[in-house]
Amino acid sequence: MQYEAVIGLEVHVQLKTKSKMFCGCATEFGADPNTHVCPVCLGYPGVLPVMNEEAVRKTILTGLMIGSEVARFSKWDRKNYFYPDMPKNYQISQYDLPLCAKGLVEIKLNGGATKKIGITRAHLEEDVAKSFHFETTSGVDFNRAGTPLMEIVSEPDLRSPDEAFAYLTALREILISGGISDCDMEKGQLRCDSNVSMRPVGQKAFGEKVEIKNMNTISGVRRALAYEIQRQTAALQKGEKVSQETRRWDDATGRTSVMRTKEYAHDYRYFPEPDLMPVVVSEEMIAEIRKLLPELPEAKRQRFVKQYGLPEYDAGVLIASGTLAAFYERAAQGSRNPKAISNWVTTELLGKLAEAKKTIDECPVKPEQLSELVSLIESGQISGKIGKEVFAEMFAGGKAASLVVKEKGLVQVSDTGSLDGFVEEAIAKNPKSVADFRAGNKAAINFLKGQVMKLSKGKANPQLVGEILLRKLEGG
Amino acid sequence: MAEDTNKFDVSYVAYLARMHLTDAEKEKISAQLKDILAYVAKLNELDVSHVEPTAHATPLSNVFRKDEVQPSIDREKILKNAPEQVRDLFIVPKIVE
Numbered sequence: 001m002q003y004e005a006v007i008g009l010e011v012h013v014q015l016k017t018k019s020k021m022f023c024g025c026a027t028e029f030g031a032d033p034n035t036h037v038c039p040v041c042l043g044y045p046g047v048l049p050v051m052n053e054e055a056v057r058k059t060i061l062t063g064l065m066i067g068s069e070v071a072r073f074s075k076w077d078r079k080n081y082f083y084p085d086m087p088k089n090y091q092i093s094q095y096d097l098p099l100c101a102k103g104l105v106e107i108k109l110n111g112g113a114t115k116k117i118g119i120t121r122a123h124l125e126e127d128v129a130k131s132f133h134f135e136t137t138s139g140v141d142f143n144r145a146g147t148p149l150m151e152i153v154s155e156p157d158l159r160s161p162d163e164a165f166a167y168l169t170a171l172r173e174i175l176i177s178g179g180i181s182d183c184d185m186e187k188g189q190l191r192c193d194s195n196v197s198m199r200p201v202g203q204k205a206f207g208e209k210v211e212i213k214n215m216n217t218i219s220g221v222r223r224a225l226a227y228e229i230q231r232q233t234a235a236l237q238k239g240e241k242v243s244q245e246t247r248r249w250d251d252a253t254g255r256t257s258v259m260r261t262k263e264y265a266h267d268y269r270y271f272p273e274p275d276l277m278p279v280v281v282s283e284e285m286i287a288e289i290r291k292l293l294p295e296l297p298e299a300k301r302q303r304f305v306k307q308y309g310l311p312e313y314d315a316g317v318l319i320a321s322g323t324l325a326a327f328y329e330r331a332a333q334g335s336r337n338p339k340a341i342s343n344w345v346t347t348e349l350l351g352k353l354a355e356a357k358k359t360i361d362e363c364p365v366k367p368e369q370l371s372e373l374v375s376l377i378e379s380g381q382i383s384g385k386i387g388k389e390v391f392a393e394m395f396a397g398g399k400a401a402s403l404v405v406k407e408k409g410l411v412q413v414s415d416t417g418s419l420d421g422f423v424e425e426a427i428a429k430n431p432k433s434v435a436d437f438r439a440g441n442k443a444a445i446n447f448l449k450g451q452v453m454k455l456s457k458g459k460a461n462p463q464l465v466g467e468i469l470l471r472k473l474e475g476g
Numbered sequence: 477m478a479e480d481t482n483k484f485d486v487s488y489v490a491y492l493a494r495m496h497l498t499d500a501e502k503e504k505i506s507a508q509l510k511d512i513l514a515y516v517a518k519l520n521e522l523d524v525s526h527v528e529p530t531a532h533a534t535p536l537s538n539v540f541r542k543d544e545v546q547p548s549i550d551r552e553k554i555l556k557n558a559p560e561q562v563r564d565l566f567i568v569p570k571i572v573e
Contacts, residue, residue, distance in 0.1 A: 018544065018545050019544060023546070024541070024544060024545055024546025024547075025546070026548070032551075033563070033564040033565050034565070035551050036548050037554055038548050038549050042554065050539060050540070050541045051538075052541060053542065054542075056540070080492075083571070085571075131571060132565065134570070136570055137560075137562075137568065137569065138568050138569070138571045139563065139567055139568075140568060141564075141566075267492060269492065273531075274531060276539075277532060277536045278531075278537050279538060280537040280538055
């Protein structure tokens with residue numbers, strides 16, 4: 001029998017706010033353990049949580065971006081459970097009245113077709129602490145506890161690991177474009193759980209559902225789902241039943257294993273949070289937030305392709321971050337070769353940034369400076385190879401391209417008088433290559449060309465060198 | 477849940493609260509809880525069809541704070557309340573799930 005997968009994803013996103021959801025502690029990542037804590041986020045008795053307005057607004061903006069119905073009345077609930085990562089023994093979350101209901105995220109399938117994935121809801125809650133496990137004990141760092149966390153739940157509309165991958169990629173791009181979150185999975189800013197079940201093709205009813213946790217990268221999600229689909233299909237084909245359970249993905253072994261079965265499923269006993277007043281969202285508030293709506297990633301990608309003549313792939317790399325896209329647009333402005341600018345940004349610039357472990361915001365080269373460098377190459381004043389050298393210098397010292405070229409005397413040598421000398425020297429020093437060329441091995445000229453470039457320290461105009469060499473070799 | 481006061485799994489409620497009860501305690505508490513639920517169920521006699529459901533007694537909403545960082549509490553002070561501490565972490569019995 002043929003089976004198909006039914007997949008739904010639960011995505012948790014840490015919102016990009018300066019302070020926590022219900023107290024003024026900083027949300028900054030990487031601080032020393034337990035330095036960003038206070039009685040509120042440590043769950044001391046008698047404290048009063050107060051909502052961070054920015055977190056509520058970012059959740060509403062997300063709702064607007066994914067076409068949700070933004071609730072006019074929303075409230076908070078306590079989700080009760082015992083676990084050391086949650087010192088109050090409950091997590092403040094939203095149960096029956098989330099800020100956003102319904103919505104759609106459009107994904108691109110292989111081959112270019114698109115598919116709309118339904119969103120069930122998006123609600124706001126507080127993140128929990130981070131725990132570390134030792135031999136006989138566990139240690140808890142509460143810095144993360146209380147960070148604004150948005151949970152986005154998809155409908156079971158996904159049918160394959162690739163669709164899940166495309167959905168997460170699209171959702172991530174949307175969240176980044178709206179400045180909702182940096183979505184850095186390594187920092188745990190975007191986390192994902194998945195529900196997957198199998199059913200015979202053509203059957204409407206869902207099969208027994210398995211929840212997978214602990215997938216830490218978008219490609220990890222794809223691999224975990226592929227494994228789980230294969231595991232469940234094999235079981236069904238042998239006539240076994242799939243049991244409803246929660247499984248943990250182990251990225252190292254590439255397998256999932258049982259965490260808990262249905263009998264131990266949590267009973268969270270939600271009830272309204274008495275310490276927090278409800279959120280009433282007015283038309284004015286929505287109108288105000290609507291003004292912050294960014295150009296959505298898919299629209300931006302299409303515009304980049306059209307306006308700058310870029311391949312889809314390049315456009316995708318550039319729009320992956322709002323600041324990178326903005327950098328590119330400033331550099332491409334007025335350039336005669338926006339494609340060349342894109343090449344420089346996506347290879348040299350991103351390469352150097354990664355090497356220096358810097359973000360685009362910390363880039364020492366300004367967009368206008370990159371633009372100038374590219375036009376120096378375009379106009380033939382320096383070669384592409386020298387261009388890379390100049391770029392490295394610009395990156396190291398923040399100097400303008402023309403200044404580096406001038407200081408280092410890197411201007412391309414295009415006058416035949418000076419080039420003649422180099423060419424003659426190369427011919428004199430390499431009689432074998434000259435003989436090869438004259439014997440009919442035309443490729444030998446490339447070696448000689450290389451020698452001339454070396455003698456000129458890379459400054460010779462390669463096209464001119466070729467012409468002069470040819471003239472001298474054929475003429476002599 | 478107040479509708480059916482006779483059906484009450486005291487063992488389950490005790491498990492959720494991480495309480496370990498003897499059989500005698502279970503019997504005693506079960507009877508007490510039934511009384512409490514029956515008492516609360518009296519509220520069902522009120523006609524509240526014209527009252528909006530609410531979780532609060534005060535008609536307040538949108539009690540916000542600006543997204544501004546306030547100083548946190550000194551770690552040394554905070555860790556004084558830890559049952560045990562190692563490497564500036566709160567140490568708890570090993571958590572495995």
